[in-house]
Amino acid sequence: MPPRYIDQDALDAREDEILDQALKIIEEKGVAFLTVDKLVACVNYSKGTVYNHFSSKEDVFTALCNRNMRHLERLFMRASSIDETARHKMMSIGFAYMLSVLMTPQSFTLMMNAKTEIFEKASPKRRDEHEYLDGVLYRICCDVVEEAIEHSELSLEEGVDTHDISFSIYAMVFGTIGLLLKKDRKCSSIIGVMLEDRVIAHGNFVMDGLGWKKPQKADQDILDFLKTDMFEKEIEILNKRGIDIQEGI
Numbered sequence: 510m511p512p513r514y515i516d517q518d519a520l521d522a523r524e525d526e527i528l529d530q531a532l533k534i535i536e537e538k539g540v541a542f543l544t545v546d547k548l549v550a551c552v553n554y555s556k557g558t559v560y561n562h563f564s565s566k567e568d569v570f571t572a573l574c575n576r577n578m579r580h581l582e583r584l585f586m587r588a589s590s591i592d593e594t595a596r597h598k599m600m601s602i603g604f605a606y607m608l609s610v611l612m613t614p615q616s617f618t619l620m621m622n623a624k625t626e627i628f629e630k631a632s633p634k635r636r637d638e639h640e641y642l643d644g645v646l647y648r649i650c651c652d653v654v655e656e657a658i659e660h661s662e663l664s665l666e667e668g669v670d671t672h673d674i675s676f677s678i679y680a681m682v683f684g685t686i687g688l689l690l691k692k693d694r695k696c697s698s699i700i701g702v703m704l705e706d707r708v709i710a711h712g713n714f715v716m717d718g719l720g721w722k723k724p725q726k727a728d729q730d731i732l733d734f735l736k737t738d739m740f741e742k743e744i745e746i747l748n749k750r751g752i753d754i755q756e757g758i
């Protein structure tokens with residue numbers, strides 16, 4: 510009997526199913542607990558099938574990280590499409606990043622480890638995809654910076670380019686979230702409100718320091734729109750999990 514043909518959609522669905530189970534293990538037991546054998550024991554696929562998708566546990570970590578980055582890309586694109594100033598678009602991107610972490614804090618933990626030696630053991634395909642997605646996220650931020658320059662919201666000093674500006678803001682958001690998340694990587698309304706306050710405040714500190722002009726519309730008006738309109742579904746998901754960042758309005 511010839512082997513059964515499985516189309517790419519079915520393969521992708523299977524891979525997502527395996528990754529969902531891997532993330533569940535990490536959420537319940539922690540990153541250090543996950544091994545390929547323990548993952549195989551929790552899925553309805555053979556060890557060989559799992560290895561057809563992932564070459565090692567590090568490959569699983571990287572695949573989870575990359576999947577989260579693709580989700581971040583979609584959130585960033587939505588945030589940057591807001592019909593407001595470039596500065597408020599950048600603020601919206603920071604808010605979107607915060608939402609992503611509140612929804613999947615363990616994925617953020619993997620992102621924090623993405624530059625360590627753990628990921629060097631992942632397959633070249635996964636590592637290349639990670640570098641590509643990293644570039645995509647930076648490109649979205651750079652596009653907003655370029656828009657700010659085009660509309661005279663921001664002027665670059667000599668020796669500074671759009672990548673420098675984007676990295677400064679991106680690193681600030683990443684670092685702020687990493688420092689404020691609880692050690693157990695679990696989120697609550699208190700953490701959500703705290704993150705929102707600090708991500709927005711620190712973003713303004715950085716943009717003020719860069720000489721980025723302040724818009725006339727208040728930040729709170731934009732935040733209200735993001736919560737009640739643009740990211741309404743994400744806010745609803747958080748509310749169902751007991752994380753009510755509406756308390757911060």
